Amino acid sequence: DTEVTQTPKHLVMGMTNKKSLKCEQHMGHRAMYWYKQKAKKPPELMFVYSYEKLSINESVPSRFSPECPNSSLLNLHLHALQPEDSALYLCASSQGDTLYEQYFGPGTRLTVT
Amino acid sequence: AQSVTQPDIHITVSEGASLELRCNYSYGATPYLFWYVQSPGQGLQLLLKYFSGDTLVQGIKGFEAEFKRSQSSFNLRKPSVHWSDAAEYFCAVAARFSGGYNKLIFGAGTRLAVHP
Numbered sequence: 001d002t003e004v005t006q007t008p009k010h011l012v013m014g015m016t017n018k019k020s021l022k023c024e025q026h027m028g029h030r031a032m033y034w035y036k037q038k039a040k041k042p043p044e045l046m047f048v049y050s051y052e053k054l055s056i057n058e059s060v061p062s063r064f065s066p067e068c069p070n071s072s073l074l075n076l077h078l079h080a081l082q083p084e085d086s087a088l089y090l091c092a093s094s095q096g097d098t099l100y101e102q103y104f105g106p107g108t109r110l111t112v113t
Numbered sequence: 114a115q116s117v118t119q120p121d122i123h124i125t126v127s128e129g130a131s132l133e134l135r136c137n138y139s140y141g142a143t144p145y146l147f148w149y150v151q152s153p154g155q156g157l158q159l160l161l162k163y164f165s166g167d168t169l170v171q172g173i174k175g176f177e178a179e180f181k182r183s184q185s186s187f188n189l190r191k192p193s194v195h196w197s198d199a200a201e202y203f204c205a206v207a208a209r210f211s212g213g214y215n216k217l218i219f220g221a222g223t224r225l226a227v228h229p
Contacts, residue, residue, distance in 0.1 A: 006156075041222075042219035042221060043157070045217070048216070090157070092157075100207075101147060103159065104156040104157040104158070105156050106155055107155065107156045
């Protein structure tokens with residue numbers, strides 16, 4: 001089973017709200033990723049967790065806060081977002097943090113009003 | 114610097130016709146190469162990968178790709194396209210950066226339309 005699940009599918013939030021995106025995988029993968037994808041663009045890497053530790057932060061603004069409670073779960077906490085943060089947020093996982101293929105979830109469509 | 118180029122932004126083919134999507138990469142070491150497909154509003158699905166060995170790799174949904182080191186290319190092919198193949202296709206290379214971390218470098222994508 002190569003499934004990564006993400007909730008919610010859609011999220012609309014105001015600029016003063018706090019919300020969280022969730023990602024889960026049960027493939028025993030030890031690396032998990034958050035990507036942001038704007039329309040008609042490729043995904044942009046935001047964060048990488050390797051063995052539950054944050055290993056890469058691609059200079060993402062602090063209004064995005066990742067969390068990895070255990071090896072199967074990855075959260076992205078959102079606070080004080082801007083309208084330009086509206087995008088598709090994708091979670092992915094891979095067997096390890098070396099050059100393995102990544103498996104993506106279906107994404108959360110976020111709209112910031 | 115590592116990069117991936119997909120020269121064709123849009124391609125339109127007729128159903129049943131053959132397909133080739135182009136991908137060129139720039140990477141100093143042995144590349145790990147991938148093709149992903151994305152339907153509108155969906156996540157990315159891995160079609161196939163090349164790590165080493167046979168330069169012609171088979172993937173899901175009847176797709177194949179050929180790695181040509183001399184041309185720095187990894188083109189995706191399908192002999193007969195189905196209407197359900199209409200989607201965005203991304204080529205990617207896995208690159209190792211200084212500091213020991215790895216990331217996928219994506220091309221800009223090719224949007225495939227299929228005419229009945």
